Amino acid sequence: MMRGWIIVILAEKIMELRKKNGWSQEELAFQMDVSRQSVSKWESGASIPDLERILKLSQLFGVSTDYLLKEELEDLPAVSPEVPDCENGIKRITMxxxxxxxxxxxxxxxxxxxxxxxxxxxxxxxxxxxxxxxxxxxxxxxxxxxxxxxxxxxxxxxxxxxxxxxxxxxxxxxxxxxxxxxxxxxxxxxxxxxxxxxxxxxxxxxxxxxxxxxxxxxxxxxxxxxxxxxxxxxxxxxxxxxxxxxxxxxxxxxxxxxxxxxxxxxxxxxxxxxxxxxxxxxxRIPAVYWCIVTAVYLGISFFTQDWGRTWIIWPCAAVLYGAVWGIAGALKHQ
Structure with a gap:
């Protein structure tokens, strides 16, 4: 339900920004390198632009992706609003x-x-x-x-x-x-x-x-x-x-x-x-574990010169890795 609401809001904002710039759907389509039908679908809410085109729309209209995708209608900003990288000490990830x-x-x-x-x-x-x-x-x-x-x-x-x-x-x-x-x-x-x-x-x-x-x-x-x-x-x-x-x-x-x-x-x-x-x-467990396995494999292989059989170390190590990770998890929760 929420995703559908975002699509509706995005559709209205694309139409609003296009009209504010005085462009027809054909003109916007030309600048976005898409068909007029694609722009029509965006504005009707029949489809949603992909990630790359949302970024291009924000650059073309001079607004932020935050404004385009915000889950509410609001007055069109005169310039792209600055979005803080952090909010209450928690980092925010932009589009x-x-x-x-x-x-x-x-x-x-x-x-x-x-x-x-x-x-x-x-x-x-x-x-x-x-x-x-x-x-x-x-x-x-x-x-x-x-x-x-x-x-x-x-x-x-x-x-x-x-x-x-x-x-x-x-x-x-x-x-x-x-x-x-x-x-x-x-x-x-x-x-x-x-x-x-x-x-x-x-x-x-x-x-x-x-x-x-x-x-x-x-x-x-x-x-x-x-x-x-x-x-x-x-x-x-x-x-x-x-x-x-x-x-x-x-x-x-x-x-x-x-x-x-x-x-x-x-x-x-x-x-x-x-x-x-x-x-x-x-x-650090995976790095240490696989370094040890590699060292054991090379050491045994060079010592025995039986490379045709020592490869078995790898599948055994892969199976054992699950056990090592499980033991580490059990010890961690004690």
Missing amino acids: EAAGEFMENKIKASKQVAGAVSACILSPVVLIYLGALAEYKENVISEGMAGSVGVIVLLLIVGLSTVFFILNGMKMERFKDMEKEGFRLEYGVEAIIRKKMAEYEGINRIYTVTGVFLCIISVCPLLIASSLDASEFIQTICLEALFVIVAAAVYLLVLAGEKKSCFQILLQEGDYTEAKKMEKKKTE
């Missing part, structure tokens, strides 16, 4: 800030998902070259295979780490949204929920596909074992498992990052004010 955050977060989600998948694929070259050296000695020596494989692994992990660091630096200015409470300006929540609804369908597909790929990832190995294939063929099947898991993780991380984008702004799910206070006490 511009919310739009910038969503744009950067959604764009970064692909980079984060790609970097995570790359880390999963990092041992693939090493495993393949090791198998090639063992079963086709005239192609490459074991020493060369190990050296090249390790170099490729370290390069992939290193580049992925650079992506994580750069992404973290880029999103640093938005960290307060994840850690501190805030209030959205009038009307901003309705726009965010509209944007979230646009992503909901594709995110559901990503999640279902990712889970499905995780389930079937062991199929290549099972098929190779049932056919009594050679160890080299089994190694190729292991490579296929890595590729399938990497694809699954890419989709799951992408869906999770996009979902978290909207949850952060709406302060829902894992980003309610209560959850934010809890996270402050345990925020």
Whole structure:
């Protein structure tokens, strides 16, 4: 009901501002780079402009997004009103800030998902070259295979780490949204929920596909074992498992990052004010845990030189992580 009222008020304000500037619907449509029918729908309340066009409308009319989206009619300001960044000590998030955050977060989600998948694929070259050296000695020596494989692994992990660091630096200015409470300006929540609804369908597909790929990832190995294939063929099947898991993780991380984008702004799910206070006490656990897992994986792998089997550390660590997080939560509430 409230969202419908916001659409009606927005429609009336767009019409009022257009007439005040002496523009026809065609002229406004030309300046907004949309059709006249779109402007007509905005003014009738049949549709609502998307986030980018609301920002453009505020700039074109010389008013703030707060004025456009406020849930009440009021006299048209002569100039854009100044909106305080904080109110009663609580930070206020403007439409511009919310739009910038969503744009950067959604764009970064692909980079984060790609970097995570790359880390999963990092041992693939090493495993393949090791198998090639063992079963086709005239192609490459074991020493060369190990050296090249390790170099490729370290390069992939290193580049992925650079992506994580750069992404973290880029999103640093938005960290307060994840850690501190805030209030959205009038009307901003309705726009965010509209944007979230646009992503909901594709995110559901990503999640279902990712889970499905995780389930079937062991199929290549099972098929190779049932056919009594050679160890080299089994190694190729292991490579296929890595590729399938990497694809699954890419989709799951992408869906999770996009979902978290909207949850952060709406302060829902894992980003309610209560959850934010809890996270402050345990925020270093993931970094410490995965650093230890990485060190254990590399240490055991280099010591045993059995890269074809030590990969099992990662799925075990992922399962154990849930237990570690649960224990940390239980201890925290004692």
